Amino acid sequence: MRMILLSGGSGKRLWPLSNESRPKQFLTILRHDERPESMLQRIWRQLSEANLAGEAYFSTSGTQAELIRGQIGADAVVIEEPTRRDTFPAISLAAAYLHDQAGASRDEIVGVMPVDGYAGDEFFEHLRRLPSILEQSGSDIALMGAVPTEPSDKYGYIVPSSSPSPNQPYLRVSSFVEKPDLIRSEALIREGALWNCGVFAFRLGFLLDMLEQKGLSSNYESLSTNYAELPKTSFDIAVVEQTRQLSVLPYRGEWRDLGTWDSLVRERSSELSGPGYISEASHDSHIINELEIPVSIWNVPDIIVVAGPDGVLVTDRQSSTGIKDMVTEIEIGPRFEERFWGKQTVLSHQQATSGLQTVTKRVVISAGRFISYHEHQFRKEVWTIVSGVGSVCIDGIMQTVNPGEVIVVESGTKHYIGAVEGDLEFIESQIGHIVSETDIIRYEFPDSI
Amino acid sequence: MRMILLSGGSGKRLWPLSNESRPKQFLTILRHDERPESMLQRIWRQLSEANLAGEAYFSTSGTQAELIRGQIGADAVVIEEPTRRDTFPAISLAAAYLHDQAGASRDEIVGVMPVDGYAGDEFFEHLRRLPSILEQSGSDIALMGAVPTEPSDKYGYIVPSSSPSPNQPYLRVSSFVEKPDLIRSEALIREGALWNCGVFAFRLGFLLDMLEQKGLSSNYESLSTNYAELPKTSFDIAVVEQTRQLSVLPYRGEWRDLGTWDSLVRERSSELSGPGYISEASHDSHIINELEIPVSIWNVPDIIVVAGPDGVLVTDRQSSTGIKDMVTEIEIGPRFEERFWGKQTVLSHQQATSGLQTVTKRVVISAGRFISYHEHQFRKEVWTIVSGVGSVCIDGIMQTVNPGEVIVVESGTKHYIGAVEGDLEFIESQIGHIVSETDIIRYEFPDSI
Known part of the structure; x- marks a missing residue:
């Protein structure tokens, strides 16, 4: 089974640690073997242990690709959405990619899983059973349903039409109920309803056929080019709830959404x-x-x-509800950013009455990584090296930098900085009339070095 | 009446805004005419309006002298305690100073007031009446007593022996009660007790005589030299409670301690x-x-x-009780400091495994002020100018600095920086194996400049 791993989210529910540039799945607030771990890293570790990571593809947009490679490794395969839409276009694009670019046949089974959940290791053993459930049941889609441990208004429910029996591990699905109130959720649980984990599997050909039936292309290039025109709707609404042959595998174990x-x-x-x-x-x-x-x-x-x-x-x-709206009102732009090359924290941002701005940051470039060759037109940068050994290139001239050294990068100067020995930490003061993420011109690194 | 203004306090009760280098009276958290004002500035303004600031002397220790001059003006007269002790030695030293250095005669009346209280303007009109109360009553000390507005366990109480009468504005004092519990405070209020404001007046000769009776010197030079040997006790215990002839002027108006x-x-x-x-x-x-x-x-x-x-x-x-102990446990040293020349905020303090430390600060030098000529042996400093125009001297060479400029001050280099045009704001990165307040050698400014 190939896996499509969905990574999305705006990062507002877990403000102030999460933000646009660091949605909750990237927060390293869990622990494993005494070391901090993000939800993404936990799921990746669990998929690897269940032998499901070898054929896993991340579906995400823009900035998250860099974060995923930063946390999982540079060889993580990321299928980038051209713009952020919803799960129906994202999963469709990923499915077309699997077929057209990754050599998957229409008969192969594809599993889909969001990377911001939290489940016990046994969840992944259950996940491996979905292909056989698809086969046994003859369903178009097989879902995972967690057996509720308490009434909850935080989850969607899957209502089965059959009762469990010893010789049939799966149930037929009758309907779905989106986040009911607590009283309704108690009734649903009495009827045998299960929490919808957002995890499911289908045969690749099933989705490609459906795209064509909807008058959409099933070709990766074409989907990618016309991505902005795909319906901005969820896979649940566009596909799952339109499908008659659905089965669900009940899962009795640890599973929850760490969203608050x-x-x-x-x-x-x-x-x-x-x-x-x-x-x-x-x-x-x-x-x-x-x-x-x-x-x-x-x-x-x-x-x-x-x-x-x-x-x-x-x-x-x-x-917990409502925090999202408050955050929209007060947020001041991400001050902490995790990037492929490392991380940076804004310590202070001052604007003088003259319009001149100063942004002071603490920057850490991870060992062996670098910030690629570029220049800024409107700002100067001053780096004071704190720790590590760095390699710096300014207008084609290379130099090694050590703790205590100060580098001044004038505006209009091409520059590169990388961590040669250990993490490279420095204080950066940016100063200019425009201090913005968009003031950047990227260059190929000069061949002669 | 000459005034001795007591400025003390450890700054722990109003953590995290107050700290050792900024006790609560210096916090600019009040407002007057839409502008922020500290308790010190408020009392100074009220004393000035009541014509009592002209002959006012601050009694304080070390770092607070600089803060007082920063908030009140360079010409504030400060009588510095050689080390911090308690109010008995502080007031005694100040009294000796008034006699020996400021030309006050033994017949002059001296008022004492702490600068961390909060009172209405009419309090200061009452204060002006203390000399005539001393005269009318024939007392050695005349105190101000606020008429309680509610039972309180936060204040000390003055218990009068007489009842108010229309033709005698003052009361005789029978005893003092230190912070009673609420039930006891209700009883005291029924007996006519008043809150002890810590404000009182006496004839200068009364205290100088008492010092001699205690076998202490009443000479300023001698008191100053032997300051560390003076009893570490409060003026209330050492003098007020030992004095028989005490009267109190009741004050019916706004007065309270802003200590929480x-x-x-x-x-x-x-x-x-x-x-x-x-x-x-x-x-x-x-x-x-x-x-x-x-x-x-x-x-x-x-x-x-x-x-x-x-x-x-x-x-x-x-x-509010207990916060002091907690602060002692968790405080990390003052990150915000107000100084005579301006203010500075530590943005980040990093220590690399090599032992190299980096402290990044935002520094604002007030218009017209400067940081005097000095050098550091163990650290380098990098200044990135954010706003204002500065004058910099490095090893005797003067230069003007403008926003956007970067100055690197190597260790062992004499330097000076002042604000020439408007406040001068800059980001300072200090870097070295020892980054400490004690790594400083001060110099006279070179004559030739």
């Missing part, structure tokens, strides 16, 4: 991460602090405080 | 200061945010969130 701070702190062994203090009377309060400065809770129970370069959130443990 | 975040937010017209958001369900919650990044409260009522360069505090509105 409350669900995340439940996974953590300690109330406090990062510098800070929680007073005794602050029962069941948690701090996740990614700043250098201490954060403390004094006699306030049942709250979560999250602090990072983008801001500070103080929230009760129950509410 | 709750008392401070009550003075503010808005729930939110600085970037941030308070959700509707967060009734009676407040944010004071001095960071560049937004701080938000999501559905948590009755809390105060204070964020600044030193840290973030989330506290309920009632508790």
Whole structure:
């Protein structure tokens, strides 16, 4: 089975740690073997252990491709959406890619899975059974359904039409219910409904045929070129709910959506991460602090405080809806960014009355990686090397830089910087009348070096 | 009447905005005529309006002298304690100074007032009456006593022995009660007790005589030289409570101690200061945010969130005791410092495994001020000018610096920087194996310039 791994999300629900340039699946807030791990890295590790990572393809858009390669490795295969749309166009494009570019036949089975979930290892063993369920049941699509552990209004439900029997591991699907209220969810659970994990499998030809039936192309090049015209709708609505022959494999084990701070702190062994203090009377309060400065809770129970370069959130443990709208109102643009080459944090952004702007950043280039050759027209950059050994090229002249050295890169100067020995950390002050991500001209690295 | 203004405090109760280098009286968190004002500036303005600032002397130690001159003006007269002790040695030293250095006669009346209180303007009109109260009553010390508006365990109480009468504005003092519990405070108020404002007046000769009676010197030079041997005790215990002839002038008006975040937010017209958001369900919650990044409260009522360069505090509105101990545990040294020449904020402090440290600061030198000529032996500094026009001297060579320019000051180099046109703002990266306040050698500015 080839896997299509969906990576999307706007990163607003887990503000201030997640942001546009770092949706929640990239946050390294889980732990494995004492080391921090993101949801993406966890799922990738679990897929690898279940022998499903070898033929896995990421479906995502723009900036996330760089992040995925940064966290998984440079050889991660990413099928990039030309623009961000929804899961129906994304999965269709990925399916066409598998057929046209990756040599998959129409008979091959394709599994689809989002990378921002959280499941136990046994979930992946179940996942491996979907191809045989498709075969046994004669269905067009086989889904995974988690057996609910409690009434919940956070999930969609799959309502089966049959009851489980010892000699048939799957159930026929009768209908779907999108996030019901708690009372309705209790009734659904009594009827045997399952949580929709968003994980399913189908034969590649099934989807390609469907695209043609809908009057769309099933050709990768053509889909990619006309991507902006594909319907902006979910795969659930456009395909799953239009399909008659559906079966679901019940899964009795750990599975949940880590989409709120409350669900995340439940996974953590300690109330406090990062510098800070929680007073005794602050029962069941948690701090996740990614700043250098201490954060403390004094006699306030049942709250979560999250602090990072983008801001500070103080929230009760129950509410989560609405945070997205608030974030839209107050966000100041991502101050922390994870990139393929490493990461950077804005420490200060000043605008003088003259219009001159200064952005001060802490930049870490990961060992062996580099920021490619480019120039800025409107800003100068000053680098003060903190640690590591770097290789710098300015207008074709190479030099090695060591801690304590200062490099001034004037505007209009081509430059490159890479980490030669260990991670390279430096303080960068950008200064100019326009300090923007768009002020960049990229160049091929000169051949002569 | 000459005034001795006491400025002390460790700055822990209003953490994270106050710190060792900025006790609460220096926080510019009040407002006057739409402009921010500190408690010190407010009291100074009120004293000036009551014609009491002309003969006012600050009594304080070390670093606070610079802060007082920064906030009040370079001509503020400061009597510096050689080391920080308590109010008895501080007031004694100041009294000796008035007699020996400032030409005050033993018959002159001296008023004493702490600069971290908060009172209405009419308080200062009352203060002007203390000399005549001393005369009328024949007392050794005349105190100000605020008529309590509610039972409180935060203040000391003055218990009068007489009842108010129309033709005698003052009362005789019978005893003092230090911070009683609430029940006891109710009883005291029924007996006519008044809050002790820590404000009083006496004839200079009274204190000088008392010093001699205690076997201490009343000579300024001698007190200053032997300061470390003076008893570390409060003026209340050493003098006021030992004095028989005491009277108190009741004051019916606005007076309180702004010593907790709750008392401070009550003075503010808005729930939110600085970037941030308070959700509707967060009734009676407040944010004071001095960071560049937004701080938000999501559905948590009755809390105060204070964020600044030193840290973030989330506290309920009632508790305040105990915060001092917590701060001692988590504080990371002042990241924000106000100095005579301006202010500086540490943005980041990194220590590489090699031991090399980098401190990145945002520095603002106030218009017309400068950082005096000095050198560092163990660190290099890199200045990126953000705004204003500066004058820089490096090893005797002067130059003018403008926004966008970068100055590298190698270790072992003498340097000076001043603000020539408007405030001078720059980003400073310090880098070295020892980055410490003690690595400084000061020089006279070269004559030839």
